[in-house]
Amino acid sequence: MALRLRIEPENGRPQEHVVEAADVVVGRQATAGLVLEDPSVSRQHARLVRHADGWWVEALSSTNPTHLNLAPLDKPTRLVPGDLLKMGTTQVRVLGAPAPAPAQVMPVGADGRDAARLEILNEVHRALATAISLPSLLDLILERCFSVLAPEEGIVLLRTPGGALEPAATRQLAGKTGDVFVSRRLIDEVAGKGRPALVMDAAIDERLLGSNSIIASGVRSVVAAPLADSDGPIGLIVLSSRAGVRQFTQHDLDLLVSLASAAALRVRNIALAEEAAARQVLERELAIAHDMQMSMLPKPMPDRADVAVAAILKPARSVGGDLYDYWIEGDRLWFIVADVAGKGVGAALYMAVAKALFRACAHGGVSLVEVAGRLNREIARDNETMLFVTAMFGTLSLATGEVEIVDAGHNPAVVIARGGLPHQPAIPKSVALGVVEDFEFTAGHFRLPSGGTLLLYTDGVTDARNAAGEMFGVDRLQTALANRSNGPAGLVSSVAAAVDAFVAGAPPEDDVTLLALCIP
Amino acid sequence: MTIHEVEEAGVLVLSPQGRIDSTTSSRLEQHLSTAAGQGHRRVVVDFSQVDYISSAGLRVMLSLAKRARDQQGRAVLFGMNDGVRQVFELAGFLALFTIAPARADAIQLAAV
Numbered sequence: 001m002a003l004r005l006r007i008e009p010e011n012g013r014p015q016e017h018v019v020e021a022a023d024v025v026v027g028r029q030a031t032a033g034l035v036l037e038d039p040s041v042s043r044q045h046a047r048l049v050r051h052a053d054g055w056w057v058e059a060l061s062s063t064n065p066t067h068l069n070l071a072p073l074d075k076p077t078r079l080v081p082g083d084l085l086k087m088g089t090t091q092v093r094v095l096g097a098p099a100p101a102p103a104q105v106m107p108v109g110a111d112g113r114d115a116a117r118l119e120i121l122n123e124v125h126r127a128l129a130t131a132i133s134l135p136s137l138l139d140l141i142l143e144r145c146f147s148v149l150a151p152e153e154g155i156v157l158l159r160t161p162g163g164a165l166e167p168a169a170t171r172q173l174a175g176k177t178g179d180v181f182v183s184r185r186l187i188d189e190v191a192g193k194g195r196p197a198l199v200m201d202a203a204i205d206e207r208l209l210g211s212n213s214i215i216a217s218g219v220r221s222v223v224a225a226p227l228a229d230s231d232g233p234i235g236l237i238v239l240s241s242r243a244g245v246r247q248f249t250q251h252d253l254d255l256l257v258s259l260a261s262a263a264a265l266r267v268r269n270i271a272l273a274e275e276a277a278a279r280q281v282l283e284r285e286l287a288i289a290h291d292m293q294m295s296m297l298p299k300p301m302p303d304r305a306d307v308a309v310a311a312i313l314k315p316a317r318s319v320g321g322d323l324y325d326y327w328i329e330g331d332r333l334w335f336i337v338a339d340v341a342g343k344g345v346g347a348a349l350y351m352a353v354a355k356a357l358f359r360a361c362a363h364g365g366v367s368l369v370e371v372a373g374r375l376n377r378e379i380a381r382d383n384e385t386m387l388f389v390t391a392m393f394g395t396l397s398l399a400t401g402e403v404e405i406v407d408a409g410h411n412p413a414v415v416i417a418r419g420g421l422p423h424q425p426a427i428p429k430s431v432a433l434g435v436v437e438d439f440e441f442t443a444g445h446f447r448l449p450s451g452g453t454l455l456l457y458t459d460g461v462t463d464a465r466n467a468a469g470e471m472f473g474v475d476r477l478q479t480a481l482a483n484r485s486n487g488p489a490g491l492v493s494s495v496a497a498a499v500d501a502f503v504a505g506a507p508p509e510d511d512v513t514l515l516a517l518c519i520p
Numbered sequence: 521m522t523i524h525e526v527e528e529a530g531v532l533v534l535s536p537q538g539r540i541d542s543t544t545s546s547r548l549e550q551h552l553s554t555a556a557g558q559g560h561r562r563v564v565v566d567f568s569q570v571d572y573i574s575s576a577g578l579r580v581m582l583s584l585a586k587r588a589r590d591q592q593g594r595a596v597l598f599g600m601n602d603g604v605r606q607v608f609e610l611a612g613f614l615a616l617f618t619i620a621p622a623r624a625d626a627i628q629l630a631a632v
């Protein structure tokens with residue numbers, strides 16, 4: 001049961017309106033179900049609701065009252081034919097049952113062209129829905145433009161992610177060859193300001209169409225329309241012809257503008273879909289890279305009587321620039337924790353390089369400072385990308401617990417004696433690897449007591465931020481260490497869990513790496 | 521992150537504000553390389569409004585230090601808060617720069 005109303009504006013022609021939907025907002029805002037173009041009406045003024053017993057009206061605005069039969073409406077009230085509603089200065093009269101639907105009336109325009117235009121637009125809408133790729137969509141748009149507006153040349157320019165407008169599709173009348181150029185000024189006018197243009201001469205720019213063909217082809221007629229959606233202009237369509245062959249009119253421009261706005265939304269949708277597909281491919285590749293990176297890390301060491309090792313590496317993005325490694329050579333254990341500056345694929349690639357370099361440089365017969373020097377020279381060589389690696393690395397004697405260690409610009413190491421409090425061993429500070437080519441490294445020495453643990457970590461631990469922007473910091477690390485679980489595995493997982501609990505789901509900004517070595 | 525730029529006594533003073541991390545560091549890099557392209561060899565970076573610097577930010581500072589060294593220029597820093605200073609210190613980067621106590625000293629040191 002529809003509701004038939006007669007809208008009577010204070011100034012203007014009364015008109016009839018039939019409410020079909022069961023729940024309709026009446027107001028000034030464009031999205032209202034029944035729009036009253038009256039400045040004294042609220043954006044959401046009243047509401048018409050269909051119940052089983054008929055139509056009800058309810059006031060929505062407290063500032064601008066709704067009157068029913070001259071009395072202010074203070075509660076939802078059922079409407080009967082003959083009721084008179086007043087909203088602002090507009091009167092709304094409730095009529096009886098709706099009259100039979102009038103026959104479809106074609107919109108009337110000058111010589112019926114508007115009807116033809118609607119038909120074309122309808123057809124374009126249907127056709128656009130069938131295109132699945134961006135190139136095929138753009139070709140289709142140009143093809144429609146050619147069949148409707150008959151230009152000699154057409155071009156679609158789209159904004160690239162970098163912001164420049166680049167030709168994305170062109171079309172020329174059969175038999176025509178050569179590039180289709182568009183003047184920069186026309187582009188600025190149409191895409192920049194979002195204004196359509198109808199130009200009847202070639203004075204705009206000698207590069208308007210074809211670098212030197214313009215002289216030969218003479219005066220040209222050009223129509224151009226922006227491709228714009230709610231986010232602004234995303235490109236433009238330009239059609240042109242020699243003026244002697246075809247001169248565009250305002251009507252042609254209007255039609256092109258309509259075509260362009262129909263196309264713009266579809267262009268945006270397809271561009272978004274293609275972007276999403278490309279992102280999926282990238283994510284798959286990154287997942288593979290992540291697996292490869294993880295496979296480069298050492299396998300957990302089998303249980304031994306003389307040493308226990310545990311480690312965790314959580315990349316911030318699928319791949320990251322942190323690394324750790326350890327292996328036993330004779331009666332000592334080599335170890336490294338390092339952080340390649342930067343994140344993502346570039347850092348991950350270099351992480352693999354750094355790990356291989358360390359394996360190649362570190363072996364018996366070479367002093368630790370010499371290992372550091374070689375590693376540093378290799379990374380510093382031809383270092384145009386200003387890449388550097390902070391690292392803490394060295395050896396642990398399995399027989400004596402002696403540690404020899406180099407701090408190349410890294411976070412301080414932590415030693416935890418059995419049952420004791422964590423403390424920082426004194427290690428001479430050296431610059432990060434790759435920064436100063438001829439740097440002389442100095443190693444630190446201390447003894448890890450029986451039952452003691454050496455913990456190395458990257459700044460992803462201390463710099464982890466929660467949603468409020470606070471950093472985990474050294475103090476929370478100390479607390480986490482004080483509340484650790486037993487053994488090196490318990491230690492690294494307690495700290496990692498404390499970081500996780502602290503960031504509480506905020507996206508990680510840096511890799512988190514922890515390596516714990518324990519002399520039982 | 522916004523970056524203020526002013527020239528004083530032939531020295532370019534850059535004042536970045538906020539965090540210099542992997543998302544913002546490229547902007548500082550752009551400023552510094554543009555300045556280098558315009559022939560500025562004496563640069564002061566004012567850290568008094570920098571809350572945090574990450575390793576990506578250190579990379580930019582490293583390129584500034586290397587450029588200053590290669591072109592006989594100057595790179596002077598001042599105004600670091602404790603956290604920022606610690607990041608420089610941890611990475612061993614304090615040795616790469618002249619660190620001035622305050623703005624006027626920094627400009628004077630860079631102008632020499």
